[in-house]
Amino acid sequence: MSGTPGGNLLTDHPELYEARFPDPGRLAARWAEDRLRAHACGPAVLDLGCGTGRDAAHLHAAGRDVTGADLSEAMLAHARTRHPGPAYVRADLRGFDLGARVFxxxxxxxxxxxxxxxxxDVDGLLRSCRRALRPGGLLVAEMRNGAFFLGNTELLDAPATGGFTWQGTTYTSLTTLRVDRxxxxxxxxxxxxADDGSPPVEQHSAWRLLFPQELRYALAAHGFTVLELxxxxxxxxxxxxxxxxxxxxxxADGDRLHVVAQLRTSSIPRRA
Known part of the structure:
Protein backbone atom coordinates (compact mmCIF):
# COMPACT_ATOMS: atom_id res chain seq x y z
CA MET A 1 0.00 0.00 0.00
CA SER A 2 1.00 3.62 -0.49
CA GLY A 3 0.65 6.31 2.15
CA THR A 4 -0.08 9.02 -0.39
CA PRO A 5 -3.59 10.57 -0.16
CA GLY A 6 -5.65 10.44 -3.32
CA GLY A 7 -6.26 7.14 -5.19
CA ASN A 8 -8.48 4.39 -3.95
CA LEU A 9 -7.22 1.12 -2.54
CA LEU A 10 -10.23 -0.90 -3.68
CA THR A 11 -10.99 0.57 -7.11
CA ASP A 12 -7.29 0.70 -7.99
CA HIS A 13 -7.04 -2.99 -7.06
CA PRO A 14 -10.22 -4.74 -8.28
CA GLU A 15 -9.29 -8.05 -6.70
CA LEU A 16 -9.36 -6.30 -3.31
CA TYR A 17 -12.70 -4.71 -4.16
CA GLU A 18 -14.24 -8.13 -4.81
CA ALA A 19 -12.69 -9.52 -1.63
CA ARG A 20 -14.09 -6.63 0.41
CA PHE A 21 -17.55 -6.80 -1.22
CA PRO A 22 -18.23 -10.45 -2.07
CA ASP A 23 -21.48 -10.85 -3.96
CA PRO A 24 -21.90 -14.53 -4.84
CA GLY A 25 -25.67 -14.10 -5.22
CA ARG A 26 -25.37 -11.13 -7.61
CA LEU A 27 -28.26 -9.47 -5.80
CA ALA A 28 -27.96 -6.06 -7.50
CA ALA A 29 -27.80 -7.61 -10.98
CA ARG A 30 -30.78 -9.87 -10.23
CA TRP A 31 -32.77 -6.85 -9.03
CA ALA A 32 -31.89 -4.96 -12.22
CA GLU A 33 -32.83 -7.94 -14.41
CA ASP A 34 -36.13 -8.24 -12.53
CA ARG A 35 -36.96 -4.58 -13.25
CA LEU A 36 -35.97 -4.95 -16.92
CA ARG A 37 -38.25 -7.97 -17.27
CA ALA A 38 -41.09 -6.27 -15.38
CA HIS A 39 -41.06 -3.44 -17.92
CA ALA A 40 -40.62 -5.72 -20.96
CA CYS A 41 -37.25 -4.22 -21.84
CA GLY A 42 -35.34 -5.28 -24.94
CA PRO A 43 -31.99 -7.11 -24.74
CA ALA A 44 -29.38 -4.38 -25.35
CA VAL A 45 -28.09 -3.05 -21.99
CA LEU A 46 -25.41 -0.54 -21.07
CA ASP A 47 -24.06 -1.14 -17.54
CA LEU A 48 -22.76 2.31 -16.67
CA GLY A 49 -20.12 2.34 -13.95
CA CYS A 50 -19.73 -1.41 -14.34
CA GLY A 51 -16.73 -1.70 -12.01
CA THR A 52 -15.31 -5.22 -11.89
CA GLY A 53 -17.92 -6.49 -14.36
CA ARG A 54 -19.74 -8.88 -12.05
CA ASP A 55 -23.18 -7.40 -12.64
CA ALA A 56 -22.59 -6.95 -16.38
CA ALA A 57 -21.59 -10.61 -16.65
CA HIS A 58 -24.70 -11.72 -14.78
CA LEU A 59 -26.94 -9.71 -17.10
CA HIS A 60 -25.07 -11.23 -20.05
CA ALA A 61 -25.65 -14.74 -18.65
CA ALA A 62 -29.35 -13.87 -18.35
CA GLY A 63 -29.45 -13.42 -22.13
CA ARG A 64 -28.77 -9.70 -22.43
CA ASP A 65 -26.48 -8.09 -25.01
CA VAL A 66 -24.40 -6.12 -22.50
CA THR A 67 -21.81 -3.38 -22.79
CA GLY A 68 -20.04 -2.46 -19.56
CA ALA A 69 -18.61 1.06 -19.26
CA ASP A 70 -16.30 2.43 -16.60
CA LEU A 71 -13.69 5.17 -16.23
CA SER A 72 -11.16 2.93 -14.43
CA GLU A 73 -8.75 1.08 -16.68
CA ALA A 74 -7.88 -1.23 -13.78
CA MET A 75 -11.52 -2.21 -13.34
CA LEU A 76 -12.01 -2.74 -17.08
CA ALA A 77 -8.90 -4.93 -17.37
CA HIS A 78 -10.14 -7.04 -14.45
CA ALA A 79 -13.63 -7.29 -15.95
CA ARG A 80 -12.35 -8.45 -19.33
CA THR A 81 -10.23 -11.16 -17.70
CA ARG A 82 -12.42 -12.32 -14.83
CA HIS A 83 -15.95 -11.63 -16.09
CA PRO A 84 -15.91 -12.13 -19.87
CA GLY A 85 -18.97 -12.04 -22.09
CA PRO A 86 -19.97 -8.38 -22.19
CA ALA A 87 -18.11 -5.83 -24.28
CA TYR A 88 -16.19 -3.42 -22.03
CA VAL A 89 -15.42 0.19 -22.93
CA ARG A 90 -13.91 3.18 -21.15
CA ALA A 91 -16.36 6.02 -20.59
CA ASP A 92 -16.92 8.88 -18.17
CA LEU A 93 -20.50 8.69 -16.92
CA ARG A 94 -20.62 12.50 -16.59
CA GLY A 95 -20.59 12.71 -20.38
CA PHE A 96 -20.09 9.87 -22.85
CA ASP A 97 -20.71 9.10 -26.50
CA LEU A 98 -20.65 5.48 -27.65
CA GLY A 99 -21.23 6.39 -31.27
CA ALA A 100 -24.02 4.78 -33.26
CA ARG A 101 -24.72 2.07 -30.66
CA VAL A 102 -28.26 2.35 -29.24
CA PHE A 103 -29.45 0.52 -26.12
CA ASP A 121 -22.45 16.54 -14.18
CA VAL A 122 -26.02 15.27 -13.69
CA ASP A 123 -27.12 16.99 -16.89
CA GLY A 124 -24.17 15.48 -18.74
CA LEU A 125 -25.08 11.98 -17.56
CA LEU A 126 -28.77 12.26 -18.44
CA ARG A 127 -28.01 13.91 -21.77
CA SER A 128 -25.65 11.05 -22.62
CA CYS A 129 -28.20 8.45 -21.51
CA ARG A 130 -30.86 10.07 -23.67
CA ARG A 131 -28.48 9.91 -26.65
CA ALA A 132 -27.60 6.27 -25.97
CA LEU A 133 -31.18 5.02 -25.51
CA ARG A 134 -33.74 4.21 -28.12
CA PRO A 135 -37.15 5.92 -27.63
CA GLY A 136 -38.99 4.07 -24.89
CA GLY A 137 -35.71 2.83 -23.40
CA LEU A 138 -35.19 2.52 -19.65
CA LEU A 139 -32.84 3.99 -17.08
CA VAL A 140 -32.60 1.68 -14.05
CA ALA A 141 -30.57 3.05 -11.14
CA GLU A 142 -29.90 2.30 -7.49
CA MET A 143 -28.19 4.75 -5.15
CA ARG A 144 -27.98 6.39 -1.74
CA ASN A 145 -31.02 8.49 -0.84
CA GLY A 146 -30.28 12.15 -0.12
CA ALA A 147 -33.58 12.50 1.75
CA PHE A 148 -32.42 9.93 4.32
CA PHE A 149 -30.02 12.50 5.75
CA LEU A 150 -32.85 14.90 6.66
CA GLY A 151 -32.88 14.18 10.38
CA ASN A 152 -31.09 10.81 10.28
CA THR A 153 -27.53 10.90 11.62
CA GLU A 154 -26.85 7.21 12.28
CA LEU A 155 -24.27 7.04 9.46
CA LEU A 156 -22.60 10.26 10.62
CA ASP A 157 -22.43 9.99 14.42
CA ALA A 158 -19.22 7.98 14.72
CA PRO A 159 -16.50 6.54 12.48
CA ALA A 160 -17.15 3.03 11.20
CA THR A 161 -14.63 0.22 11.09
CA GLY A 162 -14.48 -2.63 8.61
CA GLY A 163 -12.06 -5.06 7.15
CA PHE A 164 -11.29 -8.18 5.18
CA THR A 165 -8.47 -10.63 4.55
CA TRP A 166 -7.00 -11.33 1.13
CA GLN A 167 -4.08 -13.65 0.36
CA GLY A 168 -2.99 -13.72 4.00
CA THR A 169 -3.07 -9.95 4.57
CA THR A 170 -5.74 -8.37 6.75
CA TYR A 171 -6.92 -4.90 5.72
CA THR A 172 -8.76 -2.67 8.21
CA SER A 173 -10.59 0.56 7.43
CA LEU A 174 -11.71 3.52 9.53
CA THR A 175 -14.38 5.52 7.69
CA THR A 176 -15.77 8.94 8.56
CA LEU A 177 -18.76 10.46 6.73
CA ARG A 178 -19.92 14.06 6.78
CA VAL A 179 -22.55 16.02 4.88
CA ASP A 180 -21.31 19.02 2.92
CA ARG A 181 -24.61 20.89 2.72
CA ALA A 194 -2.73 -3.57 6.70
CA ASP A 195 -0.99 -6.04 8.95
CA ASP A 196 1.87 -6.54 6.47
CA GLY A 197 3.73 -3.48 7.73
CA SER A 198 2.91 -1.21 4.82
CA PRO A 199 2.05 2.44 5.56
CA PRO A 200 -1.58 3.52 5.87
CA VAL A 201 -3.60 4.66 2.85
CA GLU A 202 -5.81 7.73 3.23
CA GLN A 203 -8.45 8.33 0.57
CA HIS A 204 -11.24 10.82 0.01
CA SER A 205 -14.40 10.44 -2.06
CA ALA A 206 -17.90 11.88 -2.24
CA TRP A 207 -21.42 11.20 -3.50
CA ARG A 208 -24.00 13.73 -4.62
CA LEU A 209 -27.03 13.71 -2.34
CA LEU A 210 -30.01 13.78 -4.68
CA PHE A 211 -33.51 14.16 -3.27
CA PRO A 212 -36.42 12.21 -4.78
CA GLN A 213 -38.26 15.23 -6.22
CA GLU A 214 -34.99 16.73 -7.46
CA LEU A 215 -34.29 13.48 -9.28
CA ARG A 216 -37.78 13.48 -10.79
CA TYR A 217 -37.27 17.05 -12.00
CA ALA A 218 -33.90 16.29 -13.62
CA LEU A 219 -35.24 13.19 -15.34
CA ALA A 220 -38.28 15.03 -16.67
CA ALA A 221 -36.07 17.83 -17.94
CA HIS A 222 -34.20 15.31 -20.08
CA GLY A 223 -37.26 13.60 -21.51
CA PHE A 224 -37.78 10.77 -19.02
CA THR A 225 -40.98 9.63 -17.32
CA VAL A 226 -40.48 8.10 -13.88
CA LEU A 227 -42.10 4.67 -13.64
CA GLU A 228 -40.77 3.74 -10.20
CA LEU A 229 -39.12 5.77 -7.44
CA ALA A 252 -38.45 7.43 0.35
CA ASP A 253 -37.53 7.17 4.03
CA GLY A 254 -34.74 4.58 3.77
CA ASP A 255 -31.08 5.12 2.97
CA ARG A 256 -31.32 3.75 -0.60
CA LEU A 257 -33.24 5.06 -3.58
CA HIS A 258 -34.33 3.04 -6.64
CA VAL A 259 -35.56 4.50 -9.89
CA VAL A 260 -36.87 3.18 -13.18
CA ALA A 261 -37.45 5.88 -15.79
CA GLN A 262 -38.49 5.61 -19.43
CA LEU A 263 -37.34 7.85 -22.25
CA ARG A 264 -40.43 9.44 -23.75
CA THR A 265 -41.03 8.67 -27.40
CA SER A 266 -42.57 11.94 -28.58
CA SER A 267 -41.75 14.81 -26.27
CA ILE A 268 -38.92 17.33 -26.63
CA PRO A 269 -36.77 17.58 -23.50
CA ARG A 270 -36.53 21.02 -21.94
CA ARG A 271 -32.73 20.89 -22.01
CA ALA A 272 -30.60 20.29 -25.07
Whole structure:
Protein backbone atom coordinates (compact mmCIF):
# COMPACT_ATOMS: atom_id res chain seq x y z
CA MET A 1 0.00 0.00 0.00
CA SER A 2 1.00 3.62 -0.49
CA GLY A 3 0.65 6.31 2.15
CA THR A 4 -0.08 9.02 -0.39
CA PRO A 5 -3.59 10.57 -0.16
CA GLY A 6 -5.65 10.44 -3.32
CA GLY A 7 -6.26 7.14 -5.19
CA ASN A 8 -8.48 4.39 -3.95
CA LEU A 9 -7.22 1.12 -2.54
CA LEU A 10 -10.23 -0.90 -3.68
CA THR A 11 -10.99 0.57 -7.11
CA ASP A 12 -7.29 0.70 -7.99
CA HIS A 13 -7.04 -2.99 -7.06
CA PRO A 14 -10.22 -4.74 -8.28
CA GLU A 15 -9.29 -8.05 -6.70
CA LEU A 16 -9.36 -6.30 -3.31
CA TYR A 17 -12.70 -4.71 -4.16
CA GLU A 18 -14.24 -8.13 -4.81
CA ALA A 19 -12.69 -9.52 -1.63
CA ARG A 20 -14.09 -6.63 0.41
CA PHE A 21 -17.55 -6.80 -1.22
CA PRO A 22 -18.23 -10.45 -2.07
CA ASP A 23 -21.48 -10.85 -3.96
CA PRO A 24 -21.90 -14.53 -4.84
CA GLY A 25 -25.67 -14.10 -5.22
CA ARG A 26 -25.37 -11.13 -7.61
CA LEU A 27 -28.26 -9.47 -5.80
CA ALA A 28 -27.96 -6.06 -7.50
CA ALA A 29 -27.80 -7.61 -10.98
CA ARG A 30 -30.78 -9.87 -10.23
CA TRP A 31 -32.77 -6.85 -9.03
CA ALA A 32 -31.89 -4.96 -12.22
CA GLU A 33 -32.83 -7.94 -14.41
CA ASP A 34 -36.13 -8.24 -12.53
CA ARG A 35 -36.96 -4.58 -13.25
CA LEU A 36 -35.97 -4.95 -16.92
CA ARG A 37 -38.25 -7.97 -17.27
CA ALA A 38 -41.09 -6.27 -15.38
CA HIS A 39 -41.06 -3.44 -17.92
CA ALA A 40 -40.62 -5.72 -20.96
CA CYS A 41 -37.25 -4.22 -21.84
CA GLY A 42 -35.34 -5.28 -24.94
CA PRO A 43 -31.99 -7.11 -24.74
CA ALA A 44 -29.38 -4.38 -25.35
CA VAL A 45 -28.09 -3.05 -21.99
CA LEU A 46 -25.41 -0.54 -21.07
CA ASP A 47 -24.06 -1.14 -17.54
CA LEU A 48 -22.76 2.31 -16.67
CA GLY A 49 -20.12 2.34 -13.95
CA CYS A 50 -19.73 -1.41 -14.34
CA GLY A 51 -16.73 -1.70 -12.01
CA THR A 52 -15.31 -5.22 -11.89
CA GLY A 53 -17.92 -6.49 -14.36
CA ARG A 54 -19.74 -8.88 -12.05
CA ASP A 55 -23.18 -7.40 -12.64
CA ALA A 56 -22.59 -6.95 -16.38
CA ALA A 57 -21.59 -10.61 -16.65
CA HIS A 58 -24.70 -11.72 -14.78
CA LEU A 59 -26.94 -9.71 -17.10
CA HIS A 60 -25.07 -11.23 -20.05
CA ALA A 61 -25.65 -14.74 -18.65
CA ALA A 62 -29.35 -13.87 -18.35
CA GLY A 63 -29.45 -13.42 -22.13
CA ARG A 64 -28.77 -9.70 -22.43
CA ASP A 65 -26.48 -8.09 -25.01
CA VAL A 66 -24.40 -6.12 -22.50
CA THR A 67 -21.81 -3.38 -22.79
CA GLY A 68 -20.04 -2.46 -19.56
CA ALA A 69 -18.61 1.06 -19.26
CA ASP A 70 -16.30 2.43 -16.60
CA LEU A 71 -13.69 5.17 -16.23
CA SER A 72 -11.16 2.93 -14.43
CA GLU A 73 -8.75 1.08 -16.68
CA ALA A 74 -7.88 -1.23 -13.78
CA MET A 75 -11.52 -2.21 -13.34
CA LEU A 76 -12.01 -2.74 -17.08
CA ALA A 77 -8.90 -4.93 -17.37
CA HIS A 78 -10.14 -7.04 -14.45
CA ALA A 79 -13.63 -7.29 -15.95
CA ARG A 80 -12.35 -8.45 -19.33
CA THR A 81 -10.23 -11.16 -17.70
CA ARG A 82 -12.42 -12.32 -14.83
CA HIS A 83 -15.95 -11.63 -16.09
CA PRO A 84 -15.91 -12.13 -19.87
CA GLY A 85 -18.97 -12.04 -22.09
CA PRO A 86 -19.97 -8.38 -22.19
CA ALA A 87 -18.11 -5.83 -24.28
CA TYR A 88 -16.19 -3.42 -22.03
CA VAL A 89 -15.42 0.19 -22.93
CA ARG A 90 -13.91 3.18 -21.15
CA ALA A 91 -16.36 6.02 -20.59
CA ASP A 92 -16.92 8.88 -18.17
CA LEU A 93 -20.50 8.69 -16.92
CA ARG A 94 -20.62 12.50 -16.59
CA GLY A 95 -20.59 12.71 -20.38
CA PHE A 96 -20.09 9.87 -22.85
CA ASP A 97 -20.71 9.10 -26.50
CA LEU A 98 -20.65 5.48 -27.65
CA GLY A 99 -21.23 6.39 -31.27
CA ALA A 100 -24.02 4.78 -33.26
CA ARG A 101 -24.72 2.07 -30.66
CA VAL A 102 -28.26 2.35 -29.24
CA PHE A 103 -29.45 0.52 -26.12
CA UNK A 104 -32.76 -0.64 -24.73
CA UNK A 105 -31.66 0.16 -21.17
CA UNK A 106 -28.97 1.90 -19.16
CA UNK A 107 -28.32 0.29 -15.78
CA UNK A 108 -26.45 2.30 -13.13
CA UNK A 109 -25.97 0.46 -9.82
CA UNK A 110 -24.31 0.96 -6.42
CA UNK A 111 -24.59 4.78 -6.36
CA UNK A 112 -22.46 5.17 -9.50
CA UNK A 113 -24.84 7.93 -10.63
CA UNK A 114 -23.89 9.94 -7.54
CA UNK A 115 -20.33 10.46 -8.75
CA UNK A 116 -22.02 13.25 -10.73
CA UNK A 117 -21.24 15.90 -8.11
CA UNK A 118 -22.56 19.03 -9.83
CA UNK A 119 -25.74 19.91 -11.70
CA UNK A 120 -23.69 20.07 -14.90
CA ASP A 121 -22.45 16.54 -14.18
CA VAL A 122 -26.02 15.27 -13.69
CA ASP A 123 -27.12 16.99 -16.89
CA GLY A 124 -24.17 15.48 -18.74
CA LEU A 125 -25.08 11.98 -17.56
CA LEU A 126 -28.77 12.26 -18.44
CA ARG A 127 -28.01 13.91 -21.77
CA SER A 128 -25.65 11.05 -22.62
CA CYS A 129 -28.20 8.45 -21.51
CA ARG A 130 -30.86 10.07 -23.67
CA ARG A 131 -28.48 9.91 -26.65
CA ALA A 132 -27.60 6.27 -25.97
CA LEU A 133 -31.18 5.02 -25.51
CA ARG A 134 -33.74 4.21 -28.12
CA PRO A 135 -37.15 5.92 -27.63
CA GLY A 136 -38.99 4.07 -24.89
CA GLY A 137 -35.71 2.83 -23.40
CA LEU A 138 -35.19 2.52 -19.65
CA LEU A 139 -32.84 3.99 -17.08
CA VAL A 140 -32.60 1.68 -14.05
CA ALA A 141 -30.57 3.05 -11.14
CA GLU A 142 -29.90 2.30 -7.49
CA MET A 143 -28.19 4.75 -5.15
CA ARG A 144 -27.98 6.39 -1.74
CA ASN A 145 -31.02 8.49 -0.84
CA GLY A 146 -30.28 12.15 -0.12
CA ALA A 147 -33.58 12.50 1.75
CA PHE A 148 -32.42 9.93 4.32
CA PHE A 149 -30.02 12.50 5.75
CA LEU A 150 -32.85 14.90 6.66
CA GLY A 151 -32.88 14.18 10.38
CA ASN A 152 -31.09 10.81 10.28
CA THR A 153 -27.53 10.90 11.62
CA GLU A 154 -26.85 7.21 12.28
CA LEU A 155 -24.27 7.04 9.46
CA LEU A 156 -22.60 10.26 10.62
CA ASP A 157 -22.43 9.99 14.42
CA ALA A 158 -19.22 7.98 14.72
CA PRO A 159 -16.50 6.54 12.48
CA ALA A 160 -17.15 3.03 11.20
CA THR A 161 -14.63 0.22 11.09
CA GLY A 162 -14.48 -2.63 8.61
CA GLY A 163 -12.06 -5.06 7.15
CA PHE A 164 -11.29 -8.18 5.18
CA THR A 165 -8.47 -10.63 4.55
CA TRP A 166 -7.00 -11.33 1.13
CA GLN A 167 -4.08 -13.65 0.36
CA GLY A 168 -2.99 -13.72 4.00
CA THR A 169 -3.07 -9.95 4.57
CA THR A 170 -5.74 -8.37 6.75
CA TYR A 171 -6.92 -4.90 5.72
CA THR A 172 -8.76 -2.67 8.21
CA SER A 173 -10.59 0.56 7.43
CA LEU A 174 -11.71 3.52 9.53
CA THR A 175 -14.38 5.52 7.69
CA THR A 176 -15.77 8.94 8.56
CA LEU A 177 -18.76 10.46 6.73
CA ARG A 178 -19.92 14.06 6.78
CA VAL A 179 -22.55 16.02 4.88
CA ASP A 180 -21.31 19.02 2.92
CA ARG A 181 -24.61 20.89 2.72
CA UNK A 182 -23.42 23.72 0.49
CA UNK A 183 -22.21 21.29 -2.19
CA UNK A 184 -24.95 18.75 -1.37
CA UNK A 185 -22.34 16.00 -1.09
CA UNK A 186 -21.79 13.12 1.30
CA UNK A 187 -18.03 13.25 1.83
CA UNK A 188 -16.07 10.19 2.95
CA UNK A 189 -12.61 9.97 4.49
CA UNK A 190 -11.28 6.44 4.77
CA UNK A 191 -7.95 5.27 6.17
CA UNK A 192 -6.77 1.75 5.37
CA UNK A 193 -4.16 -0.12 7.40
CA ALA A 194 -2.73 -3.57 6.70
CA ASP A 195 -0.99 -6.04 8.95
CA ASP A 196 1.87 -6.54 6.47
CA GLY A 197 3.73 -3.48 7.73
CA SER A 198 2.91 -1.21 4.82
CA PRO A 199 2.05 2.44 5.56
CA PRO A 200 -1.58 3.52 5.87
CA VAL A 201 -3.60 4.66 2.85
CA GLU A 202 -5.81 7.73 3.23
CA GLN A 203 -8.45 8.33 0.57
CA HIS A 204 -11.24 10.82 0.01
CA SER A 205 -14.40 10.44 -2.06
CA ALA A 206 -17.90 11.88 -2.24
CA TRP A 207 -21.42 11.20 -3.50
CA ARG A 208 -24.00 13.73 -4.62
CA LEU A 209 -27.03 13.71 -2.34
CA LEU A 210 -30.01 13.78 -4.68
CA PHE A 211 -33.51 14.16 -3.27
CA PRO A 212 -36.42 12.21 -4.78
CA GLN A 213 -38.26 15.23 -6.22
CA GLU A 214 -34.99 16.73 -7.46
CA LEU A 215 -34.29 13.48 -9.28
CA ARG A 216 -37.78 13.48 -10.79
CA TYR A 217 -37.27 17.05 -12.00
CA ALA A 218 -33.90 16.29 -13.62
CA LEU A 219 -35.24 13.19 -15.34
CA ALA A 220 -38.28 15.03 -16.67
CA ALA A 221 -36.07 17.83 -17.94
CA HIS A 222 -34.20 15.31 -20.08
CA GLY A 223 -37.26 13.60 -21.51
CA PHE A 224 -37.78 10.77 -19.02
CA THR A 225 -40.98 9.63 -17.32
CA VAL A 226 -40.48 8.10 -13.88
CA LEU A 227 -42.10 4.67 -13.64
CA GLU A 228 -40.77 3.74 -10.20
CA LEU A 229 -39.12 5.77 -7.44
CA UNK A 230 -38.90 4.26 -3.96
CA UNK A 231 -36.59 3.39 -1.10
CA UNK A 232 -37.17 -0.36 -0.99
CA UNK A 233 -37.09 -3.18 -1.28
CA UNK A 234 -33.80 -3.19 -3.15
CA UNK A 235 -30.51 -5.06 -3.30
CA UNK A 236 -28.95 -3.13 -0.40
CA UNK A 237 -31.95 -2.53 1.83
CA UNK A 238 -32.98 -4.30 5.01
CA UNK A 239 -34.70 -6.59 4.43
CA UNK A 240 -33.13 -7.01 1.00
CA UNK A 241 -35.10 -7.43 -2.18
CA UNK A 242 -35.99 -10.98 -3.21
CA UNK A 243 -37.64 -12.49 -6.25
CA UNK A 244 -41.39 -12.20 -5.95
CA UNK A 245 -41.21 -9.27 -3.53
CA UNK A 246 -44.38 -7.16 -3.42
CA UNK A 247 -44.54 -3.96 -5.42
CA UNK A 248 -42.67 -1.08 -3.75
CA UNK A 249 -44.76 1.26 -1.65
CA UNK A 250 -43.34 4.48 -3.11
CA UNK A 251 -41.88 5.76 0.18
CA ALA A 252 -38.45 7.43 0.35
CA ASP A 253 -37.53 7.17 4.03
CA GLY A 254 -34.74 4.58 3.77
CA ASP A 255 -31.08 5.12 2.97
CA ARG A 256 -31.32 3.75 -0.60
CA LEU A 257 -33.24 5.06 -3.58
CA HIS A 258 -34.33 3.04 -6.64
CA VAL A 259 -35.56 4.50 -9.89
CA VAL A 260 -36.87 3.18 -13.18
CA ALA A 261 -37.45 5.88 -15.79
CA GLN A 262 -38.49 5.61 -19.43
CA LEU A 263 -37.34 7.85 -22.25
CA ARG A 264 -40.43 9.44 -23.75
CA THR A 265 -41.03 8.67 -27.40
CA SER A 266 -42.57 11.94 -28.58
CA SER A 267 -41.75 14.81 -26.27
CA ILE A 268 -38.92 17.33 -26.63
CA PRO A 269 -36.77 17.58 -23.50
CA ARG A 270 -36.53 21.02 -21.94
CA ARG A 271 -32.73 20.89 -22.01
CA ALA A 272 -30.60 20.29 -25.07
Missing amino acids: DAVVCLDSALLYCHTND AAQLLRRRRVWT HDGPGPRTEPPWREGAPAPAGT
